[in-house]
Amino acid sequence: MYRYDEFDSRFVHERAEQFRGQVARRLSGELSEDEFKPLRLMNGLYLQLHSYMLRIAIPYGTLSARQLRKLAFIARAYDRGYGHFTTRQNLQLHWVQLPKVADVLVDLAEVEMHCMQTSGNCVRNVTADHFAGAAKDEIEDPRILSEVVRQWSTLHPEFSFLPRKFKIAVSGSDADRAAIMIHDIGIQIVKNDEGEIGYRVFVGGGLGRTPFIGHEVGHFVGKCDILAFLEAVMRVYNESGRRDNIHKARIKILVHQIGPKEMRHRVEAEFAEIRQMGVLELPEGEIARIAAYFTPPDFEALTDECPEFEAAKRSSRGFADWVKTNVHAHKMPGYAIATVSLKPIGKTPGDCSSDQMDALADLMDEFTQPEIRVTHEQNLVLPHVRRKDLFALWQSLDTLELATPNHGLVTDIISCPGLDYCDLANARSINIAQEIAKRFSDLERQHDLGELKIKISGCINACGHHHVGHIGILGVDKKGVENYQILLGGSGAEDASLGEILGPGFDKEGIVDAVENVIATYTDLRQDGERFLDTVRRVGAIPFKERLYAH
Amino acid sequence: MLIKRGRIVDDPFLALADGEPAPQSGAILVSLKRFGAEKDALLARGFPLAVRVAAGESPQSLSDDVHKLAAVVLLVGYFKDGRAFSWARLIRTRLGYKGEIRISGHFLKDQIAFFSRVGADAFDLSENISPEDVDLALKEISNVYQPSVDGRRTIPELRGRMNERRRLAS
Numbered sequence: 001m002y003r004y005d006e007f008d009s010r011f012v013h014e015r016a017e018q019f020r021g022q023v024a025r026r027l028s029g030e031l032s033e034d035e036f037k038p039l040r041l042m043n044g045l046y047l048q049l050h051s052y053m054l055r056i057a058i059p060y061g062t063l064s065a066r067q068l069r070k071l072a073f074i075a076r077a078y079d080r081g082y083g084h085f086t087t088r089q090n091l092q093l094h095w096v097q098l099p100k101v102a103d104v105l106v107d108l109a110e111v112e113m114h115c116m117q118t119s120g121n122c123v124r125n126v127t128a129d130h131f132a133g134a135a136k137d138e139i140e141d142p143r144i145l146s147e148v149v150r151q152w153s154t155l156h157p158e159f160s161f162l163p164r165k166f167k168i169a170v171s172g173s174d175a176d177r178a179a180i181m182i183h184d185i186g187i188q189i190v191k192n193d194e195g196e197i198g199y200r201v202f203v204g205g206g207l208g209r210t211p212f213i214g215h216e217v218g219h220f221v222g223k224c225d226i227l228a229f230l231e232a233v234m235r236v237y238n239e240s241g242r243r244d245n246i247h248k249a250r251i252k253i254l255v256h257q258i259g260p261k262e263m264r265h266r267v268e269a270e271f272a273e274i275r276q277m278g279v280l281e282l283p284e285g286e287i288a289r290i291a292a293y294f295t296p297p298d299f300e301a302l303t304d305e306c307p308e309f310e311a312a313k314r315s316s317r318g319f320a321d322w323v324k325t326n327v328h329a330h331k332m333p334g335y336a337i338a339t340v341s342l343k344p345i346g347k348t349p350g351d352c353s354s355d356q357m358d359a360l361a362d363l364m365d366e367f368t369q370p371e372i373r374v375t376h377e378q379n380l381v382l383p384h385v386r387r388k389d390l391f392a393l394w395q396s397l398d399t400l401e402l403a404t405p406n407h408g409l410v411t412d413i414i415s416c417p418g419l420d421y422c423d424l425a426n427a428r429s430i431n432i433a434q435e436i437a438k439r440f441s442d443l444e445r446q447h448d449l450g451e452l453k454i455k456i457s458g459c460i461n462a463c464g465h466h467h468v469g470h471i472g473i474l475g476v477d478k479k480g481v482e483n484y485q486i487l488l489g490g491s492g493a494e495d496a497s498l499g500e501i502l503g504p505g506f507d508k509e510g511i512v513d514a515v516e517n518v519i520a521t522y523t524d525l526r527q528d529g530e531r532f533l534d535t536v537r538r539v540g541a542i543p544f545k546e547r548l549y550a551h
Numbered sequence: 552m553l554i555k556r557g558r559i560v561d562d563p564f565l566a567l568a569d570g571e572p573a574p575q576s577g578a579i580l581v582s583l584k585r586f587g588a589e590k591d592a593l594l595a596r597g598f599p600l601a602v603r604v605a606a607g608e609s610p611q612s613l614s615d616d617v618h619k620l621a622a623v624v625l626l627v628g629y630f631k632d633g634r635a636f637s638w639a640r641l642i643r644t645r646l647g648y649k650g651e652i653r654i655s656g657h658f659l660k661d662q663i664a665f666f667s668r669v670g671a672d673a674f675d676l677s678e679n680i681s682p683e684d685v686d687l688a689l690k691e692i693s694n695v696y697q698p699s700v701d702g703r704r705t706i707p708e709l710r711g712r713m714n715e716r717r718r719l720a721s
Contacts, residue, residue, distance in 0.1 A: 007694055007706040014692045021691075022661065030679065038631060039661055121631070151696045151706070157668035158640055158699065161633025227697075238637045239609065277644065279698040286707045 001062050001371050002147050002293045004112040011154070012109040015116060019043045020102035027099065042122055042160065044090075044115030045101055049423045054096045054104060055118035060128035060146040060170070061089035061374035065361040068372060070111040072357035078104055082353040085342060087414060087465055088167070089127050089374040090118055094421050116154060121162045123153035123234075127169045129177045130375040133296055134383040136331045140189045140197055142172035144291045145226065148282065152227050159234045163241035164249035166234070167206075174494065179376055181205045181214050181496035182468055184251045185233060190220065198222050203233055203263060204255030207462035211498050212252040215260035217267055223287065225271075228280040232270035236263070297370055297384055302334020304387070312391035319394050321443060322405040327390060336387050340372075340380040340397060341404040341412065345441045348430050349415045350378035359400050367393055377414055377453075379407065409446040410454060410519070411437040414465055418458030418475065419482070425458035427475025427482035428508075432456055435512045440519075449519060452532045455490075468492035470533045471518060472499045473511065484511040486518065488544055489536040497537075502545050514548060521547045554682055555651065555673040562675075564601045564622065580624060583608050586616075594619055603655075606632045610642050617642060622651035625671070627658045636669050643670035643700045663688040670700035 004012070019039075026036040040046075044055040056071065063071070071091055075083045078100055079093040086092055096104065108114055118125050126149045128142040129135065149168055153159070159166070169183040180186025186202040199221045205214030221229045237251045240258075255263045274280055313320040328337040340360070343349050360380070364372055367389050373381040380402075385393060397403035406412045413436060416422065418429030433456055440446060455469030459476075466472030472487030483505040490499030506514045519532075521544050526535045536544070553562045564580040573579055578599035586593060586602045593600055599621035604610045606628045610617070617623065623642055625635040635654065642648045653673035654666050660680045667689060674685065694706050704712075 005710065007709060010693060011696075011706070018691050035630070035659060039659075121633075154696050155665075155692065156697055157665040157695075158636045159633070160665055161631055161636065161662070163633075235637055238633060243632055243634075273645065283707070283711070285711060289710070 001064060002059075002143075002290065008151075009109070009112070012112070012114045012116075013106070015043075015114065015155075016102055016105035016109050019105055023098060023102055038120055038161070041120035042117060043101070043105065044118035045096075045098075046119060047423070048094065048421055049419075050421070051095045052098055052101070053421070054093045054101060054115060055086070056083075056091045056093070056108065056113065056115050057118045057125040058089050058091060058113075058374050059125060059150050060132065060143045061130050061376075062132075062143060063372050063374065064111075064370065065364040065372075067111045067113055068357050068361040068364070070107060070113070072354040072361070074104055074107055075357070076354040081355075082351055083357075084348070084417060085350040085352060085374050085378050085380070087376045087378060087416075087463060088118075088125060089130070089376055090125055091374070092417070094417070119165070120160075121164050121166075122160045123149075123156065123162075123166045123168060126150050126153070127167070127178055127183075127376060129171050129173060130373040130381045131177055131328070131337055131383065132172060132373070133294060134330050134335075134337050135173055135175075135177075136329050137173040137175055138331065139191055140172050141291075141294045142170040142178070142187075142189060143294050144287065145187065145189070145199070146170045147290050147293070148227070148287065149230065152230070156234075159238055162234075162238055163243045164246065164251075166237070166251065168230075176492075176494035176496070177375075179465070179468065179492035179496075181494075182207055182211070182465070182492055183214065185230065186214050187226075192220055196222075199226050199229075201229060201233075203267075204252040204260070205496075206250050206252040207465060207467045208250065209247050209460045209462075210250075210253065210256075211462070211467040212256060213496050213498065214252075215255060215263070217260070217264050224282045224284065225275060227282055228274040229267070229271050231274055231280055232267045235270050236266045240266075297368075299332045299335065299384070300386070302332070302386065302388075304333045306334065306387040309387045309390055316391070318398065318403075318405070319391055321447075322394050322403055323390065324447070325405055325407045325409060326403075330384065332384075334387055336385050336390060338382045338385045338390065338393060339375070339407040340382060340402050341406055342379050342402070343406055343412050343437070344401050344404045345406075345411060345437045346434050347401075349413050349433050352380075356400055356402060359396075360402070363393065363396055366396075377412065379412070405443065406446060408451045408453070410440045410449050410452040411446060412453070413437060414453070414455040414469070416457050416459075416463035418456075418464075422458065422463075424461055425475065426460075426477035427458050427484065429456040429458040429464055429473075429475055432473060432475070432484060432508065432511060435508075436515055439512050439516060449523070450531055452519070453491075454515070465492060466490075467498045468496065469499060470531075470536070471515060473515075474501075474505075476505060478505065482508050484508065484514075486511075486514055486548070488518065488541050489533065491533060500541050502541060503549055517548050518544055552676045552682070553653075553673060554676055554685055555653075557686070559682060563599065566603075578621065580622075583610070583612070587612065590616060601651075601653075604638060606634050606656075610638050610646070613642070613646065615646075617646045617648045618650075620648075620650060622653055622673070623648065624653045624655050624675075627654060627656035630658050630662065636665060639666065639671050640669040640700055660684045660688050664692065668695065668699040668701045668703070 487499030
């Protein structure tokens, strides 16, 4: 993985000290809360319902064991002994004290981490496919470009006070595990007919109040030109994005208002000018330097035949169940990718205790895993596990409550923190996720239902990605009472689509029955082997509505 | 207080409201709109002329006339409005202007380094920003990751040089 050199290291340390000064100015009253806000947000610090929340950047979701141990330490020393992994592959601490934040930043800097640009109207932490470097269908490791973009966007002088936040995601495969179509900029690594690698760039995707799927603005951007191209998009946005209304300020609204064709035209004009100046051309040497950090580990020469693995599956039902959903094909024979579920039935999706983090770091050492990944679906991933180690790994994970065999199933629910923590929320989301998971906890039933992604947001801002859930749930406030609407047919993958609201919402008891009802409609209507999403796409929303609102 | 390229200086320009008659002599500052309408007369006065560009106005329309100006003043209405960063850059790189670009209005000292990078070289300081603050703001983060108008060597470039030196030394 990427390692800081003296320049990166000095940068984050100076940034931590700068923030210490800003906090002091706030505490002394020199800065008003309004003036302090964008400064703290650019260092990941939010003011929530009960306390400050600190959002720690995990660039492209990759962590070393050393970093994970430091996060465990920080969560224990400055918070309540746990953290919350988010749909942006970050870690949130919900109970930090303002005067201590600069100390946390210094601790993070020691392990080459930071909170820069995890919030605020700037380019946010860049996300990428959590199977990077391990996926069979990968063209190139997306983290190489992600790191290039991370550095270029860090304290960018022109784009740190944008109309609104700006999210970039990178996928290195045809399968989209990074949800690139719902980002302000989504980059897909592609290969052209000549075998050259380049980038397909989508602009203007996003969720929130007004969801959109991104439009292709760059069909094949050359490797050395990508920063010039991104800068062109950012400039068009910074100059023309709306600033009069926070709800209309994202780039998706600009693209929608001027149209994708005009957007392409404006970006191309800027791109031509920036390119001609040449200063943003990415030197091949720099690409190679960063790529070297993402050289795959030394894989052993193994074959996929693994008698001990097969025997373990036969002897342990629990292990076999886990393998079915949480183990994925690896590009190297004899290896597998393992998803560590942060969705135990009835617990908070994405939460991980300091003890679990420490234990996971120990397991990384024991099973020689140089890194662990955070997924945008709020799970963790061990990317390079020998198949023969899977059983022992599973046994250890099981004792840590980290082996729930539910990846991609109905209980693998994405949920934002909701009204339990967030002052933007209109309704709680965690409790809904917990109740649904309990209702569908029977594993046989989960397997029978197959791939089914439920995503829950506690408000219209859609941190829980409800628009792209196969079943999306949106919490709203209905005359002071929490109320939940159901959306149907969304997807955040390569077949991206936005869900449709079925009708009036339900109260917090009714929503679980409503989900049950929708799922029963699916099981009645599905054809052989058809996923929930495919049934919805085939039959449309009407049969679901009719049954749901029958009375 | 006006600070230009690190020095405290007197502001030579008399700011005129639109419609307010220009004095016989002396340097003046007018809005972009007024400049557009009265350009020839204003330039014919033969005294230094500066133009004020509000956040919502692109300075693109100045085009080649920009080279006849003694200063362009970018007025930041509210510090969160980041368009002035793009305007300063545009004036320097697209229009090729070499004269003074001044930042005025509501901005924070935490933004001074950014403004300086995109080509601003003068700042109208409010009461709560001291010249020492400006000094500190410009040096508290030693290096930069991305190229900009200031032409500073970026971290990737510094790395390249350092690695080259190490290679030669070994």
